[in-house]
Amino acid sequence: MPYxxxxxxxxxxxxxxxxxxxxxxxxxxxxxxxxxxxxxRQEEASRRIAWAAVKRSYSKIGNEWVASDG
Structure with a gap:
């Protein structure tokens, strides 16, 4: 379901x-x-795509997500 x-x-x-x-x-x-x-698999695919989008701009360091350089 969309948010x-x-x-x-x-x-x-x-x-x-x-x-x-x-x-x-x-x-x-x-x-x-x-x-x-x-x-x-609409919802599963959407979750995976959403996390991939986050990972293009943020990195997880320890337990914290921080903005990536560049």
Missing amino acids: TSNADLPPAVRQSLPRHAQDIYREAFNHAFAAHVGDP
């Missing part, structure tokens, strides 16, 4: 990602969800 705001994101996403990274996750998830209509 209308960051408050709607799963608790694990909200608690671990900074606000900007949550924005990236939400936007990528929603776009992927719309693009994979009819796919039985």
